[in-house]
Amino acid sequence: MTTAAQMRGRTALVTRASGGIGRAIAERLGEYGADVVLVGRNGPALEDAATAVRARGGTARTIALDLADPSAPRKLVEQVGEVELLVNNAGVAPGGALVDADATDLRAMLDLNVTALTELSALLLPEMVARGRGSVLNVASVAGYMPAPGLAAYAASKSYVVALSRALWAEVRGSGVRVVSVSPGATRTAMNPDGTRTAEQVARTALDALSGTAPDVIDGGFNGLVSRVFEVLPARVGGPLAGWLLARFG
Secondary structure, eight states: OOOGGGOTTSEEEEESOSSHHHHHHHHHHHHTTOEEEEEESOHHHHHHHHHHHHHTTOEEEEEEOOTTSTTHHHHHHHHHOOOSEEEEOOOOOOOSOGGGOOHHHHHHHHIIIIIIHHHHHHHHHHHHHHHTOEEEEEEOOGGGGSOOTTSHHHHHHHHHHHHHHHHHHHHHTTTTEEEEEEEOOSEEBTTBTTOSEEHHHHHHHHHHHTTSOOSEEESSHHHHHHHHHHHHSOHHHHHHHHHHHHHHHO
16 A cells, blocks of 8 residues: 555645645645646646645646546546556535436536546556555545435435445455545535534545555544444434434534
């Protein structure tokens, strides 16, 4: 496996790196001297984040790309070349009841949260295994551990990320490659000013997880407790309780 401390001069590919958790991870990788490839749709915001990575000691390049486009993952891998650390952070979280959702918006969310993450992993893992080193860090969510009324499809997509990460962890175990998911809860960003954790705290948890052995980690003690409780609650209790918690704490 490759830890954050081993990233000097090596390439880290971070999706949705223009802000929030992705940018915080990219900046922290800069402190380790990594060559960070920042990917996202907002070109100016990516360039601003790249400047911050360089200021911290890393090198940085940007690729403006919409990963919900079915052709985007392969195009991205062809542009980047060898990747030591893949950070699958890109994702969206449309809210509201599924019965009120727009089918096109749902498809776009799944293309980004599920399909692009899976395809990037499938494209880059074989080379990591062949080299005998590398890491894949998938950003999931505490919502992936619970039923989430009002965020049903999003939570299901993050359940997929947790389950996929656990399975890939087992598949590559012993190869020198590490796969791990990190699940943040409500994180304080420009889009969520009421979050209880900061993007920097999540980034620290995420990169520290590369040095561990578990297939999935949860950011924050309270988030960890809540997630583990929901894993054992019966659905008839967990669903309504999750709905109440999400309405109260976001």
